[in-house]
Amino acid sequence: MCPVNVDPRIxxxxxxxTPQTFDNAYYKNLEQGKGLFSSDQVLFTDKxxxxxxxxxxSNKNAFNxxxxxxxxxxxxxxxLTGNQGEIRRDCTRVN
Structure with a gap:
């Protein structure tokens, strides 16, 4: 559903x-079928x-x-730091 060649700054x-608040609204949205991605919404549809x-x-303290x-x-x-690890250019394979 995303447009082709969308501006990456969007x-x-x-x-x-509640986009500016760290709360449990994300889960309330899933209950209402308002998950942004289908992979999120399946958290609610999967038993x-x-x-x-x-x-x-229902319980913000449990979420927190x-x-x-x-x-x-x-x-x-x-x-891992120094020579112990690496920052991968492609996370699926070693540089």
């Missing part, structure tokens, strides 16, 4: 209802993930705590 908000969407949509837990785990990943 951005679309993932959450059109395996729908309970999580419903929980996060899940985010804290996830970002804490991500912080433990450890970044």
């Amino acid at each position: 951005a679309i908000n993932m959450d059109p209802t 395996r993930s729908r309970p999580t969407v419903n929980l996060f949509a 705590q899940a985010f804290v837990n996830a970002i804490t785990k991500l912080g433990r990943v450890g970044v």
